[in-house]
Amino acid sequence: MIDLKNYATSESQGQKLSKTDYLDIAVCGEMQPDGSLTPSVEALLFKARELAEPDNVKVSLLVYGFRIARKARSLFRFGADRVFVYDDALFQPANPDVLGAVFAHFFENYKPAVVLFADTPEGWTALQSAAGRTGVSVAERPSAFTIRSNKDLVFEQPEFSRVADPRPQLVLLAADHFPQAQPDDGRKGELILCELPEALR
Numbered sequence: 001m002i003d004l005k006n007y008a009t010s011e012s013q014g015q016k017l018s019k020t021d022y023l024d025i026a027v028c029g030e031m032q033p034d035g036s037l038t039p040s041v042e043a044l045l046f047k048a049r050e051l052a053e054p055d056n057v058k059v060s061l062l063v064y065g066f067r068i069a070r071k072a073r074s075l076f077r078f079g080a081d082r083v084f085v086y087d088d089a090l091f092q093p094a095n096p097d098v099l100g101a102v103f104a105h106f107f108e109n110y111k112p113a114v115v116l117f118a119d120t121p122e123g124w125t126a127l128q129s130a131a132g133r134t135g136v137s138v139a140e141r142p143s144a145f146t147i148r149s150n151k152d153l154v155f156e157q158p159e160f161s162r163v164a165d166p167r168p169q170l171v172l173l174a175a176d177h178f179p180q181a182q183p184d185d186g187r188k189g190e191l192i193l194c195e196l197p198e199a200l201r
Contacts, residue, residue, distance in 0.1 A: 017166065017167060019113075019150060019151065019152075019167055020150075021111050021167075022111045022112065022113040022151060022167040022168060023057055023058075023111070023112075023113055023151065024052070024057050024058045024059070024060055024082075024110075024111075024112050024113060024114075025048045025051050025052045025057060025058075025059050025060070025112065025113065025114045025115075025116070026048075026059075026060040026061070026062055026084075026110075026112035026114065026115045026116070026168075027041060027044045027045050027048050027059070027060070027061050027062070027080070027115070027116045028041075028062050028115060028116070028117045028118075028123065028126050028127075028130075029041045029061045029062060029063040029075070030063075030118065030120065030122045030123065030126075031063050031065050031068055031071065031072075034071075035068065035071025035072075035074065036074075037075060037078060038118065038120065038122075039175070040118035040119070040120050040123070040175035040176075041061075041078075041118055041175070042078050042175075043118075043175035043176070043178040044116045044117075044118055044173060044175050044178070045059065045061065045078045045079040045080060046078075046079060046178050047116065047173065047175075047178045048079065048114075048116055049079045051114065051147050054147075055147070055149055055151075057113075057151075058081040058082060059079055059080050059081050059082075060080060060081065060082040060083070060084060060110070060112060061075055061078075061080040061082070061083045061084070062084045062086075062106060062115075063075070063083065063084070063085055063086070064085070064086040064087070064091045064094060064099075064102060065086075065087065065091045065092070065094075066087065066088065066089050066090075066091050066092040067087065068085060068087050069085050069087045069191075069193060072085045072191060073191060076187045076188060076189035077183040077184050077185050077186075077187050078183060079184075079187070080189055081189050081190065082189055082190045082191075082192060083189060083190070083191050083192065084106065084110065084192045084194055085191065085192065085193050085194060086102050086106075086194050086196070087193065088196055088200075090196070090200055096125065096128065096129045096132070097129075098200060099125065099126055099129035099130070100129040100130070100132060100133035101133070101197045101199045101200050102197065102200075103126075103129060103130040103133055103134070104133045104134065104197065105194070105195075105196075105197035106194070107130075107134060107167075107168055111167070111168075112168050113151035113167060113168060113169065114147070114151065114153060114168060114169045114171065115130065115168045115169070115170050115171070116171050116173055117130075117170065117171065117172050117173070118172075118173065118175050119141060119172050119173060119174040119175065123172065124172070127170060127172055130170060131170055134166075134168075134170075136163070136166040136167075136168070136169075136170060137160075137162045137163045137165075137166070137170075138163065138170045138171070138172060139153070139155060139160040139163045139169070139170070139171045139172065140172045141172055141173065141174055142155050142156070142157055142160055142171065142173075143156050143157060144156045145160075145171070151169075152164040152169075153169050153171070
């Protein structure tokens with residue numbers, strides 16, 4: 001059975017960065033009209049699981065849209081431990097300002113150490129909104145990378161080294177580099193319905 005919770009915490013300000021507070025690996029998801037994930041996001045969930053398993057951390061999927069909460073219940077089968085859902089008419093469609101507010105809220109309250117975005121038009125829009133709101137550096141299409149026990153990413157390309165300094169670490173990946181996830185219909189997880197940020201209410 002899915003553990004359904006409401007994720008409703010206040011937005012704090014002015015806190016000093018503590019990397020130990022940022023633990024999990026998240027994937028920004030694009031839901032298709034039928035409620036499924038795009039193949040790119042399915043592949044990124046496979047990569048996220050690969051990164052997460054050595055340190056036994058959780059993989060989360062962030063999705064947003066309108067009337068998607070019920071459909072989001074089927075997404076655990078691609079490897080997510082948690083699915084965070086922002087469900088409101090504001091996301092029909094979502095503009096960069098709305099997405100920016102959502103990412104600021106999600107990052108501050110949930111604190112993912114790493115966030116993966118698919119190299120698609122929708123993924124690019126989401127990534128630019130996230131980076132613009134947080135001001136952190138982005139690793140665009142890194143050739144290869146690993147993750148340390150403290151959740152710092154280590155890239156083969158030295159120009160991306162600055163990405164590991166702040167939290168979260170934002171990475172744009174071409175999903176065709178990874179195998180497609182094999183669905184596990186028996187996989188269970190936690191579905192979290194997120195409140196809208198105050199700026200959007």
